[in-house]
Amino acid sequence: MATSNGTEFDTLGPTLAVTTEPAEPASGDTVTATAVITNDCPFPLRNTVLHLFGPGAVTAAKTIPLGDLRSGAKITRGWETAMPADVAGNVGFTAHMVFDVDGRSTDCARSSKTFTLPYEPNEVRDPYRTFTTADDTEFAQYGSQLVIWAGGRDLSGGTDEKGVIHLPDSASESSVVQVEAVSLTGTDNPTAKYGIAVANDLTAPEKGGYAVLTMSLQYGLEFMTDSDGNGRLDTWAGGGGSVHPSWLRLVRSGTTYTAYSTTNLLSWTEVASVTVPSASGAMDAGVAASAVNTNYPGTRVQAVFDRFSVEEA
Secondary structure, eight states: OEEETTEEEOTTOOEEEEEEESSSOOTTOEEEEEEEEEOOSSSOEEEEEEEEEOTTOSSOSEEEEEEEEOTTOEEEEEEEEEOOSSOOEEEEEEEEEEEESSSSOEEEEEEEEEEEEOOOOOOOOTTOEEEEOSSSOEEEEETTEEEEEEOOSBSBBTTOBOEEEEEEEEEOSEEEEEEEEEEEESOOOTTOEEEEEEESOTTOGGGSOOEEEEEESSSOEEEEEOSSSSSOBOEEEEESOOOSSEEEEEEEETTEEEEEEESSSSSOEEEEEEEOTTOOSSEEEEEEEEOOOSSSSOOOEEEEEEEEEEEEO
């Protein structure tokens, strides 16, 4: 399967393209999207079905049976929908076509018209709470995405400058905290970082149980914990290359934290397992970001997270 200008096709076809009117829709606009199928294959496509998706949707807005398409056939289908008001980043209108090649094998084609809508600070919604010890911190929530803009001079040692979006008392003694670290922009500092944070009280890490698992901009994973309950992160594990996006997972079993990462949700790699004796009871869990500035005021990062969750292990 190859890709060209948003259209995906195999070496023989078919081609599938998506256009929109208006051509550059904004949040809240009503949009007419059009999918154009051309069967460039030297054979017919059997039992063809077209699925049409609006921005952010996981189920099709329309499912259209097209039957058999002869070689050279061209089909156009459209649908009208709205750009969601609560969406930012890369969003798109998508057409997905499924068909039989010879009555025995199935193939597909997929195409999207994608737009980038800017993230803007707004109010996060209940039950989320925000907290910051960093300069010039702002927050936002767009659907399942959480966004932090923060400066700060790192999370380790005695500095601990960060912005946090968290769920108070959400991580039980047997729990899994997980998030997709989508993107980290706004700086070229290789040690800038974003990821998961847990503590007995994230607004007061000196109360114990403090740990973070982050992906840095360029220097890979960092799993840091507070070994003596004084609120300072003093143990470290990690390294490797940085991947954006990536999934981060922190599993708590009493006073033991085990950190994992993956890029595909199929195979998790363990980073390290550490005992934090001061962890107790239900704990705060959330996402955190720091620009890790060495010079004041330095830069401010934009950290984007998706599908943050806290579940029983």
